[in-house]
Amino acid sequence: MEIIKTVADLDRFLQPLRDKGKSIGLVPTMGALHQGHAALVKQCVGENEVAVVSVFVNPTQFNDKEDFRLYPRNSDADCALLESIGVTVAFVPSVEEMYPEPDTRVFDFGMLDKVMEGRFRPGHFNGVAQIVSKLFYAVKPTRAYFGEKDFQQLAIVREMVRQLAIPVEIVGVPIVRETSGLAMSSRNLRLSEEQRQEAAEIYRSLRLSTDFVNEKSIQETLDFVTNRINQIDGLRVEYFDIVDGNTLQAVSDWNDSAYVVGCIAVFCGDVRLIDNISYKKIENQ
Structure with missing residues (x-):
């Protein structure tokens, strides 16, 4: 498995594979990977010739700075898990790499982002759209995989793809639960x-x-x-x-x-x- 930290190096690695017509799957994550993530990644590996998993805690989708600070991070363990599943590339960029300058884009999702999570986390889904679109532009995936636990996020990503006319298939993956029923997170x-x-x-x-x-x-x-x-x-x-x-x-x-x-x-x-x-x-x- 390749561990790549810059968009330029990622493009250099993927372009020859794109030229050969290889299908590329992407699983965007914020790390601290668990078996719920593993289910997404396994489906991605099984359905594509190239599997890319991003590990990036995105600051623009946190409206609570303390929540961002406390969010679990363990990239070494994440990469070990990804390699064991058969991932082709772990993309592990820095904040500076993904945001060399502030992203001032503002998305209009109508009423989709005004309810539920959007009501209590203002700006959250705009941050999600910023980073996911950046990842889509960098990877140019055939398919991208998102967990259905983040139900509203899945709807937002689908709407973003429609608005930006990004040629990617969005795949929703069912919730994975602990034996108690608690949704993995x-x-x-x-x-x-x-x-x-x-x-x-x-x-x-x-x-x-x-x-x-x-x-x-x-x-x-x-x-x-x-x-x-x-x-x-x-x-x-x-x-x-x-x-x-x-x-x-x-x-x-x-x-x-x-x-x-x-x-x-x-x-x-x-x-x-x-x-x-x-x-x-x-x-x-």
């Missing part, structure tokens, strides 16, 4: 063992609420999940929204959409965790 490294057990209640509550479809109202479902989680010491729901899976806008009735998803953010202590669950999903959605 780099932030889980900041949880104590007791907190991990508490945080497992997030998915348990979501899963229980799937029985409510067509039996209880949207509002009753919202109240059930929020109240059940908030009753657990150490957990606090920041938001829980039930939305159309395409527009991300709230639904008030189960019949408002054929694709209905519940998206949640919960603080476990001072660690912010997100998760989601599908309530209704039409075929081939």
Whole structure:
């Protein structure tokens, strides 16, 4: 596996492979890799002739400087994992390499980034679009892989690709969970063992609420999940929204959409965790 730190060196390595018509897969990550990332990477390796994984903690998508400072970093362990999976290139740039000058681009995603994460993390998705577009321009991938745990991010990236007319296939990969049901996340490294057990209640509550479809109202479902989680010491729901899976806008009735998803953010202590669950999903959605 090649470990490359500059865009110029990355282009020098990839251009001969592009010239040969090789398919290139990209998995953008912020490092602190876990088995959830590994699932994305394995799919990328299996579906492409060349697999590139970026490891970069992107400062422009953090609206909380302390969260950026505390974000786990371990590039040596990350690269060892990537090599064991069969990755072709680990792209590990510096902040200065990705932002030689401030990125002043401002994206307009309509209502997609005004709800849920966007409501509580202003500027977050603009930062995501900045770095992901930079990575797409540098790698020129055939396909790029994103975890469905970051459900809103996936929608934002797809819209960005549409707006910028970038020729890349966006592949969503299902959530990978710990045995307790807790969605795998780099932030889980900041949880104590007791907190991990508490945080497992997030998915348990979501899963229980799937029985409510067509039996209880949207509002009753919202109240059930929020109240059940908030009753657990150490957990606090920041938001829980039930939305159309395409527009991300709230639904008030189960019949408002054929694709209905519940998206949640919960603080476990001072660690912010997100998760989601599908309530209704039409075929081939």
